[in-house]
Amino acid sequence: MSRVAAILLAAGRGARMQDTVSDKILAPLAGRPVFAHSAAAFQASGVADFYAIVHRDTPQLRALMAYAPTPAIFVHGGQERQDSVAHALEALPDDIDYVFIHDCARPLVRAEQLIALHKIVRRENAAVLAHHVTDTIKELLAQSTSKGSTASRLRTLDRSRLWAMETPQVFSRELITRAYARIAAKKLRITDDVQAVELLGQPIALLENPHPNPKLTTPADFAYLEFLLSE
DSSP: OOOEEEEEEOOOOOGGGTTSSSOTTTSEETTEEHHHHHHHHHHHHTOOSEEEEEESSHHHHHHHHTTOOSSEEEEEOOSSHHHHHHHHHHHSOTTOOEEEEEETTOTTOOHHHHHHHHHHHHHHSEEEEEEEOOSOOEEEEEEEEETTEEEEEEEEOOGGGOEEEEEEEEEEHHHHHHHHHHHHHHTOOOSSHHHHHHTTTOOOEEEEOOSOOOOOOSTHHHHHHHHHHHO
16 A cells, blocks of 8 residues: 655745735634645545645744644755755655645645545656646747837747646655755756656646636735635
8 A cells, every 4th residue: 555645835935925924824814824724635635644744943833733734744944945845855754655745835725636636646656736827928038128128039938838837746756756866966946846857857747727726925815815715
């Protein structure tokens, strides 16, 4: 029987919150802390046998403990997101076969999505919750400034081929450990865990999310998330 761990990332600094809250992961959202929404979804799904909860400092740790799913260990976060993930991977028990990695600043993840990802990763070794990009996306090729104005040379990307990554992202333990060892050895910086696996040339299964799963980033996002939860 394969064993599954979930890494719940809660150590982000929230610099773009403009000091409106002291800790966005612990800020109240629909009557409970932001962190509690993700924790409850994982607990309800039953996909994880073990949790590694990444925290920033001792006061935050004490607050997270009240809402943490069990059994869990608490891991101190690193300077960057990838450092936090690396710390958590190193702390996992040896008998873990698959690893969910979830940014708890995305509190709208659903238990049924976790269950679906669990099924997919056992076939594909790498899976991610994602959605199609609907905006027209331009790539900036060059800029020039003349007489106080800036002109940009752009290229339109084919949006039918563009996907926006969300979390959770889930991998075989062997694959994500090997991917992180490679980026550490080459001193690479990445923005999500899928990118680490991409660099190994490994295919990733996409699970299309038909529901909003936005990341809490700015103060205005609270009202939007409250609205979505009310719906």
